[in-house]
Amino acid sequence: MVIKNLKHGDSVAGLLVDGLAQTPYVGATLTYDEKSGIKIEIPYMDDAEEFSHVMDWFANEKPPLNFQFITRDGIISLYGCRYAGHVMSFGTGFSLAFIRPQEVVSGTREGDMQDPLELKEFSSEMDGLPEWTRFKAIKHETGVNEEGRIQKVNISAEGIESVSWTQGEAQIEMRTGWSTGSKGSEFNVSEWVTLDSSFNEPRPLSSHLREHRKVATLLKFLFGKQVAFRRHQLRDDRFLEYDLTGGPRQQLPRLDVITRRTFKEFSSPKPNRKQLFPIAHLAEIGTKGLENWSDAYDAWGRFILPAASALSRQGDALENDVLSYSMSLEAAGSLIGQVEGEEDTLHRGRTTTSTYSYRCIASLGIEWSEIATSPVGLARALSNNYNTIKHYDRGEFPDSTETYLVSEVLKMTTRLMALRIAIPNEDLRKRVGQRLLPEVQQAFQQQALRINESGEFTVFDADV
Known part of the structure; x- marks a missing residue:
């Protein structure tokens, strides 16, 4: 059976096999739900001898980790199965139990069925x-x-x-x-x-x-x-396919996989391909940039993960975006360390959130004069908005227009910081930055606002 043909709402009948010689096959139903993923429903009768092994699985809430699910169209392998509840009918003795596999593979594996995947x-x-x-x-x-x-x-x-x-x-x-x-x-x-x-x-x-x-x-x-993610496949020499003579095919098959770690992504709305414009293509980043990114991934995780989460959210509250992006810049600023010109962002000689934002801004080499009096003023504006949102004793939330503009600056900055990790070439980063900057500048111009040295938003008069 080819798992890519499974769709949300599908229900497939089959026989459940745990691989033990003395265990009878059990009738079951596989269902695939958009919200909860793949679930196996197993009907059985209480106190019936032929279902004693099933009753043991669910009385202890520990079914076997792995199963084969034999269907009319082929065999599906289930791995990392977990107890997911059961219901009992005391009047008839009929019961229904549920398990959820962590991984589902459209094929069968050679060897001990209970080996981990x-x-x-x-x-x-x-x-x-x-x-x-x-x-x-x-x-x-x-x-x-x-x-x-x-x-x-x-x-x-x-x-x-x-x-x-x-x-x-x-x-x-x-x-x-x-x-x-x-x-x-x-x-x-x-x-x-x-x-x-x-x-x-x-x-x-x-x-x-x-x-x-x-x-x-x-x-x-x-x-x-x-x-x-839209699809997964695996290939391994324990997963074989056989020809009509009963011998294994020379080429290992690619078998479809559904995992609980990503199944919800499969059905998420697909982006319009005409709107997919990366700030840098593979040819610009190269394999060296990909290796740099991978090597730095763990050390820069506190920067990478909050910002990536914000980028993944569609239509979320601006305040949530500011919190996520600002957390990323705090981490990045700590990792970058001291930079020239940060003295004005210190408080009694100690670093502040403005300092961390300034370090990131300064490291990118972008000209911000169209939207802020100086990089220090811009860093202060980002910090003020972030801290006012974060701390309950700061009174009302910042003006929504200011938060929108801050979020746009933060989004651009974090994207360029990610590029900085992958590409040590400063000239390329600056070129990419200059491609992104006009959109942010336009947002400020449409609101007729600019940031002064103190980090405050002021009305900008283009004629002055």
């Missing part, structure tokens, strides 16, 4: 990869006649574009893929880009996914919005 290769499709890499698998040429009319179209598809680098103990690759399909008289060719990870020895899915999230998080900063 570990794999050598794992791949993901996610938003923005084709736009960021600019990889193409499909090429077409048109032939025209003397009048310029198209007479023929030659289409070729080949997955030859790829790039690879190292992340810790993992080897990471991005590559193109393609497939064909037909429906009636229509013939379709589809293409995509996958992110693949491999280790020398099998690793838990969580180890692979951790490396994939590093790339997905960088894309959030580059695109300035949520980047969701």
